[in-house]
Amino acid sequence: MKPKADKPGIKDVATRAGVSLGSVSRVINKVENVSPELRQRVLHAIAELDYRLNHAAQTLRSRSSRTIGCMFTDVTNPLYANLYRIYEERFRANGYMVLLANSLNNPEWELEILSMFQSRRMDGIIIAPGNERNASVLAAVQKIDLPAVILDRDMNVNQDLVLFDHAPAVQQAMEHLIDQGHREIALVISGTQTRPMLRRIEGYQAGFAARGLPARADLQVLLPASTAPAFDLVHELLQRPARPTALLTLGTSVLADVLNAIRAQGLRIPRDISVVSTGEPDFARSHQPRISSVTVDLDAAVRESTALLLTRIREGRAAAPRRVVVPTIFTLRGSCGPAPATAPRTR
Amino acid sequence: MKPKADKPGIKDVATRAGVSLGSVSRVINKVENVSPELRQRVLHAIAELDYRLNHAAQTLRSRSSRTIGCMFTDVTNPLYANLYRIYEERFRANGYMVLLANSLNNPEWELEILSMFQSRRMDGIIIAPGNERNASVLAAVQKIDLPAVILDRDMNVNQDLVLFDHAPAVQQAMEHLIDQGHREIALVISGTQTRPMLRRIEGYQAGFAARGLPARADLQVLLPASTAPAFDLVHELLQRPARPTALLTLGTSVLADVLNAIRAQGLRIPRDISVVSTGEPDFARSHQPRISSVTVDLDAAVRESTALLLTRIREGRAAAPRRVVVPTIFTLRGSCGPAPATAPRTR
DNA sequence: TTGTAAGCGTTATCAG
DNA sequence: CTGATAACGCTTACAA
Numbered sequence: 001m002k003p004k005a006d007k008p009g010i011k012d013v014a015t016r017a018g019v020s021l022g023s024v025s026r027v028i029n030k031v032e033n034v035s036p037e038l039r040q041r042v043l044h045a046i047a048e049l050d051y052r053l054n055h056a057a058q059t060l061r062s063r064s065s066r067t068i069g070c071m072f073t074d075v076t077n078p079l080y081a082n083l084y085r086i087y088e089e090r091f092r093a094n095g096y097m098v099l100l101a102n103s104l105n106n107p108e109w110e111l112e113i114l115s116m117f118q119s120r121r122m123d124g125i126i127i128a129p130g131n132e133r134n135a136s137v138l139a140a141v142q143k144i145d146l147p148a149v150i151l152d153r154d155m156n157v158n159q160d161l162v163l164f165d166h167a168p169a170v171q172q173a174m175e176h177l178i179d180q181g182h183r184e185i186a187l188v189i190s191g192t193q194t195r196p197m198l199r200r201i202e203g204y205q206a207g208f209a210a211r212g213l214p215a216r217a218d219l220q221v222l223l224p225a226s227t228a229p230a231f232d233l234v235h236e237l238l239q240r241p242a243r244p245t246a247l248l249t250l251g252t253s254v255l256a257d258v259l260n261a262i263r264a265q266g267l268r269i270p271r272d273i274s275v276v277s278t279g280e281p282d283f284a285r286s287h288q289p290r291i292s293s294v295t296v297d298l299d300a301a302v303r304e305s306t307a308l309l310l311t312r313i314r315e316g317r318a319a320a321p322r323r324v325v326v327p328t329i330f331t332l333r334g335s336c337g338p339a340p341a342t343a344p345r346t347r
Numbered sequence: 348m349k350p351k352a353d354k355p356g357i358k359d360v361a362t363r364a365g366v367s368l369g370s371v372s373r374v375i376n377k378v379e380n381v382s383p384e385l386r387q388r389v390l391h392a393i394a395e396l397d398y399r400l401n402h403a404a405q406t407l408r409s410r411s412s413r414t415i416g417c418m419f420t421d422v423t424n425p426l427y428a429n430l431y432r433i434y435e436e437r438f439r440a441n442g443y444m445v446l447l448a449n450s451l452n453n454p455e456w457e458l459e460i461l462s463m464f465q466s467r468r469m470d471g472i473i474i475a476p477g478n479e480r481n482a483s484v485l486a487a488v489q490k491i492d493l494p495a496v497i498l499d500r501d502m503n504v505n506q507d508l509v510l511f512d513h514a515p516a517v518q519q520a521m522e523h524l525i526d527q528g529h530r531e532i533a534l535v536i537s538g539t540q541t542r543p544m545l546r547r548i549e550g551y552q553a554g555f556a557a558r559g560l561p562a563r564a565d566l567q568v569l570l571p572a573s574t575a576p577a578f579d580l581v582h583e584l585l586q587r588p589a590r591p592t593a594l595l596t597l598g599t600s601v602l603a604d605v606l607n608a609i610r611a612q613g614l615r616i617p618r619d620i621s622v623v624s625t626g627e628p629d630f631a632r633s634h635q636p637r638i639s640s641v642t643v644d645l646d647a648a649v650r651e652s653t654a655l656l657l658t659r660i661r662e663g664r665a666a667a668p669r670r671v672v673v674p675t676i677f678t679l680r681g682s683c684g685p686a687p688a689t690a691p692r693t694r
Numbered sequence: 695t696t697g698t699a700a701g702c703g704t705t706a707t708c709a710g
Numbered sequence: 711c712t713g714a715t716a717a718c719g720c721t722t723a724c725a726a
Contacts, residue, residue, distance in 0.1 A: 056412065056468060057407050060718090380712085
């Protein structure tokens, strides 16, 4: 009796089934040319031995890990949590696993994660670096020689891009508010120099411009991050002599802080103040009144980026980089109303 | 000139640096016995060639993937999103990557994910299966021959366990509410047959029992999932002839729905109704009044489970399974007050 | 249709 | 301290 302590390998399966190594591999990989009888014997042996394929060996030899890497800033951000879940589902359907890494906006980690993706020979990666202006991150992204899709970042690199078209819908929201008599419209978002935020500011300013109004820098509240506490800042904002009568805010936990600050101030939505959020966090779904919002169709975004990546994986890095723009939609709901008749002063 | 199209390997580095294969490996793996001069040469060659370690080959040979697998039901649940982020940070500090897989409560996926963890030779796994009663999942978990930690699940298996001690703090919250005159105390949680929920129900009933009151089944609202919409059910609950004067609820998006339903009903917290949540979602941090809560110290939970897993990885599967209980704490805040003086009737 | 044998890029075990 | 050499467990030509 041989003390075979180690896990059974394809070899053990082969001897057990009385066939050759190659045949077992063919059965496992569902190659066509196998007689049903042989397949049965192999399957049987596999079950008996409780054989598990060794993914490392398979990857090494076949040069494919059947894995997709995702680098986001923070799963704690519902946008990324949802994205990740949908990606996982879609890629799983295509036989891929999905690996998630949070960069937490740390440029060094972003470099490390990218390097790790390469050394693990990911079949493809989907990334939304937090530091789209950082020189070394930019260089690293440019140099990636894996099939890659960059998600909603303005990086001038030779990679496939999926961009959300934030500005137009934000502008549309602004125009609606202005047409409803609002003038003091605040913007509460993250101040990170990153595409979504910059584009939103763009739309915000374009909205004023389209109605012949000057953009107001003093009404922009820029937080350190998308999930930073915003209560105090908004509270302060609402206590100004000429407080905003409308507010456009991030649809993360920032929205919760905004709603709480509004409530703490004794203001009613939409009577005293109108609210629009960019994105819709779960907790907002039951809010009364419903919050108007500027959203991107997540399923569409995932569909597009998945298709892009799978194509890139198929065609290799030779083909020219592609770029897909996913539209963004303004949905008007109960949280928006006309500006209060009396000019708002300190209460 | 040789058309070396392929990525450079350790071999190329060796010839380039004029040293042997083994020496390069020694440098890469930071083994002590290398002369500084040789190390420099190798490091230089690595930089010149932009050499990337092949993780698959490394894993195959060294029998360690330096990867930890996590299986949770859904990253969209803030509890898991936060847990994952902390795990990633801690394991990264120990040189491990973390792989996340969402089972979405689907038993077949749970089996598939567990099998994938084994074939990828994870160095360790942390799992919280959604189906702790499912026979095949249970069997699969029992059979896991990887270092594993099971997170807050009552599974009678030979694996390390980290359990949150939900019941006592819930009971404490109940006793406080009862002592404040509350009798109609509702429980709004998920009806999944899973440890956290069952333990909370246990604490809920124990609270009544401790004060000599009968447990009331009609005040328990069981949702299909931890993130299921709860607005309508709670709204209905609050319209009953004898509506609850206090409410204990899940600290997920369910809490948001509860707060919205209370507000929609025109009730004030804590004057008309007291609220306690199990866990504190981000959006609740700025709520006024602050929500009393029953929480587990996530950092402690992560610390314990990380330590347990690392120990298990070090010691192997020989040592007897360990079990760690992480306490849970009731924090009294402004959302709790005395029961309304007048017996609550329909408004 | 099936068997045979040569690697994939590392690490580990020896000698030197 | 360094160099040669044999695995690790699989896929994939190529032969039979």
